[in-house]
Amino acid sequence: MSEDIGLPISHRQRLWLYALGGLVLLFLIAPSIIIVIMSFSDSTLLQFPPQQWSLRWYQTYFQSLEWRDATIVSVKVAIMTTLVATPLGTAAAYAINRGTLRLNGTINALLTASLIVPVILIGIGTFFLYAPIGLNNTLTGLVIAHTVQALPLVVLTVLSGLRSYDMNQERVARSLGAGRVAAFWQVTMPQIRFSIVSGALFAFITSFDEVVVSLFISGGDTTTLTRRMFNALRDQIDPTIAAISTCLIVLSVVLLSVAQIFGRRN
Amino acid sequence: MSAQSAFHASAGDLNAQSLRADARRESLRLLALLSPSLFLVFAIIIVPIGWLFWLSLFDEAGFLSTANYARFFEQASYIKTFVTTFKVAFIVTGACVLLGYPLAYMLSQLPRRAASICLIFVILPFWTSVLVRTYAWLVILQRKGLINSWLIDLGVISQPLSLANNLSGVVIGMTHILLPFLVLPLYASMKTIDGDCLRAGMNLGAGPVATFRQIFFPLSLPGLASGVVIVFVLCLGFFVTPALMGGGKVIMWAMRMEQTTSLYSNWGAGAALGVVLLVVTLALLGLFQWLLGARATGVWSSR
Helix, strand or coil: CCCCCCCCCCCHHHHHHHHHHHHHHHHHHHHHHHHHHHCCECCCCCCCCCCCECCHHHHHHHHCHHHHHHHHHHHHHHHHHHHHHHHHHHHHHHHHHHCCCCCHHHHHHHHCHHHHCCHHHHHHHHHHHHHHHCCCCCHHHHHHHHHHHHHHHHHHHHHHHHHCCCCHHHHHHHHCCCCHHHHHHHHHHHHHHHHHHHHHHHHHHHHHHCCHHHHHHCCHHHCCHHHHHHHHHHHCCCCHHHHHHHHHHHHHHHHHHHHHHHHHHC | CCHHHHHHHHHHHHHHHHHHHHHHHHHHHHHHHHHHHHHHHHHHHHHHHHHHHHHHCECCCCCECCHHHHHHHHCHHHHHHHHHHHHHHHHHHHHHHHHHHHHHHHHHHCCHHHHHHHHHHHHHHHCCCHHHHHHHHHHHHCCCCHHHHHHHHCCCCCCCCCCCCCHHHHHHHHHHHHHHHHHHHHHHHHHCCCHHHHHHHHHCCCCHHHHHHHHHHHHHHHHHHHHHHHHHHHHHCCCHHHHHHCCCCCCCHHHHHHHHHHHCCCHHHHHHHHHHHHHHHHHHHHHHHHHHCCCHHHHHCCC
16 A cells, blocks of 8 residues: 555556656666766776776866866856855845735746746847957856846745745834844744755856856856866767766755755755 | 814825835835846846847848748748757657656655655756766767667677767757656646545546546646646757757757857847747747646746
């Protein structure tokens, strides 16, 4: 008996379903696992499983100035994007949650627009906008563009935190004499801080993994890691990218785990 | 009118006025909180798109014309791009349904703990870079890749299959990347199906198959529709995987936009492509919202 649903169907009768579902899960996860294993191969050929193990591709990655510069650019942009998008998104979510504004639906649609509008269009449009004002190939330009893409995730995450929070608590604090800022900072903020942290992590990873817009607006000294990877993949399949990919996968795992832990405590 | 009631009326007026003024101040404060975000979205998304739309209305000589749009119906290469794009979108969406429905169904039937462990395998790829996953599929599917070398070693085939750098590579890669977008909303909606409905059906004598077909499946359709719409729409504008795995043979809509603007610097034509892509995307999402009264963006907040 399945304990959640309690239908008179045994797990045994469902074996085919578990087998099918398991295969799909394997399809989802296998590519990442294969890349992680292959990144420790000693061979320039992509064999699986590798015959000999080594860290040479990690050495190539860390010793190459080009890759290191690109990584530094990506980290810088992602940190700055997080620092900009988190407060802006939190403020916006707070305002939307009040729900008193007449255009709430429109505002919501606008703020989540970057999830819907084809990324390629944002890329071309941003390049076109930046060209006359000289923001192409600059960190500022990248941070602004990535912030717009990270905003909806922060807004949605914080909004879901605010939905389970009773705004009357803030009203109580204010009726007891706390100012607006103090009421938010001391009463609301501690109770939604886990959603804010999750939102910030999503903002970081959105920026760090962003490819398409960066292809158009980054270059030269501000080439991001993803842009350099994209160009390298267009030419040939370099095993160094397996090592870089492994680092990116590990980063995703770490950030997601932190977000999950924070989410559970929420 | 007595003096007293006049006093009451004016006090009420005063009260209403100050309440209204208070509400207006409150709205302004909320707008102030929203304004930086709205400004950024406006500047980075709305303004450039409006500008591109304006640009698409002029031909290369700078005259107002519909040449950029007429081209889509006249030039065979554009028609081929659209046909390829929709073909890929239909195949990938279909594959996502075939793979995603059983997975979501299984997840919804598992005990909570087991389901949340399995969900990690769906969410983790969702948050792994598209580039990393495309690279993985390149490694797996290419001529000397894993699948081919295994099949040759096992003696199943003598010549390597061409799996990457063509349509099948693009379809496999995109299915892998877009599958979580279908599974997550579908799973969320399946979790809301009331187990009592199913139990009632079985009590009344329906077998497991009939219960699934007549009760569970119809109730899961809204969630499925939301997943299908979001996957299809994302397919139409997908860039990275077709660009890296198409081998230059599979030209999809977004690649065409990139080529016309960066390679040929024909901004009018690229902009027109973008405008039509946006209109089709918004039309599909609007249709969905109108029919089902739900937003398709739910996938990003359903975690």
